[in-house]
Amino acid sequence: MNERVRSLRCSKIATRVGDALPPRKVATAIMSAIAKLILRRGLMRNLGSSPRQLGNLSKCSPALLTASRSNFSTTKQHLSTVTTELATALENEIEAEKRLENENLGGASAPTVNGFNVTSNDAEVRLTKTYGNESILVVFNVNHSVDIDEDIDNPEVAPVPVALPPFTIEITKGNERLCFQMLLTDTEEPGQYDYRVEEFYIAPSATKDNEDVDAFVYSSSGKYVDEGLHDLLFDRYLGERGFTQEFCAQLVNYATHYEHSRYVNLLQKIKNFVVKN
Numbered sequence: 001m002n003e004r005v006r007s008l009r010c011s012k013i014a015t016r017v018g019d020a021l022p023p024r025k026v027a028t029a030i031m032s033a034i035a036k037l038i039l040r041r042g043l044m045r046n047l048g049s050s051p052r053q054l055g056n057l058s059k060c061s062p063a064l065l066t067a068s069r070s071n072f073s074t075t076k077q078h079l080s081t082v083t084t085e086l087a088t089a090l091e092n093e094i095e096a097e098k099r100l101e102n103e104n105l106g107g108a109s110a111p112t113v114n115g116f117n118v119t120s121n122d123a124e125v126r127l128t129k130t131y132g133n134e135s136i137l138v139v140f141n142v143n144h145s146v147d148i149d150e151d152i153d154n155p156e157v158a159p160v161p162v163a164l165p166p167f168t169i170e171i172t173k174g175n176e177r178l179c180f181q182m183l184l185t186d187t188e189e190p191g192q193y194d195y196r197v198e199e200f201y202i203a204p205s206a207t208k209d210n211e212d213v214d215a216f217v218y219s220s221s222g223k224y225v226d227e228g229l230h231d232l233l234f235d236r237y238l239g240e241r242g243f244t245q246e247f248c249a250q251l252v253n254y255a256t257h258y259e260h261s262r263y264v265n266l267l268q269k270i271k272n273f274v275v276k277n
Contacts, residue, residue: 090271111253140167142259163255193248197222197234
């Protein structure tokens with residue numbers, strides 16, 4: 001189509017529009033048509049789309065066109081008042097928790113559990129060691145493990161959180177493992193802890209692909225065991241492998257410190273999330 005024919009057609013269109021609409025609406029209609037053309041050409045250039053794929057774009061509603069333009073906006077979003085206040089509150093809480101760590105939990109360095117190698121994966125902690133031809137594994141999870149140790153004699157002193165996670169002991173020899181489900185308990189001496197066997201059973205050894213114990217494996221409660229067997233199996237047999245009140249105290253110290261570090265890390269991740277554009 002040559003320039004003269006194109007000009008004539010545009011003139012006729014403008015004449016028809018002018019006859020039907022007031023001058024202000026004519027200008028608005030022309031600007032809308034130009035905007036649609038620019039948007040269509042911009043989308044074709046940026047996305048490599050063919051005219052056929054975008055042939056119906058000129059028929060889109062103004063709301064859809066507005067949404068499409070907003071997708072290409074590079075304007076930085078401003079944080080809302082609530083988000084700003086939340087970020088500040090989280091930062092204050094993080095600083096307060098770090099002060100508590102220094103004052104009551106011995107600083108940033110985690111305590112040790114004597115005789116065990118310690119590994120962790122977020123909330124889960126594993127302690128491993130060998131005893132003769134036995135492989136010993138202790139597993140616990142610090143989620144929902146915190147209790148508040150309130151000082152009754154000094155009610156004005158802020159309570160210190162204490163983590164008392166349930167844990168499992170697996171003693172593996174060959175293709176079998178002797179397993180104990182354990183709970184931590186308080187003792188009469190403040191700051192000291194002991195364990196209680198909740199459940200025990202024999203199961204096939206764990207593999208790299210499967211550590212689970214099948215539901216059909218028989219297990220027994222530790223509450224109703226003969227007193228003599230209780231002493232030999234739960235106290236002396238486990239004690240011989242390092243499971244004593246000293247171990248329990250070290251586990252509690254480690255779990256308390258580690259759980260607290262996970263909590264601070266969670267607060268930091270929430271702060272980073274809410275301020276992210």
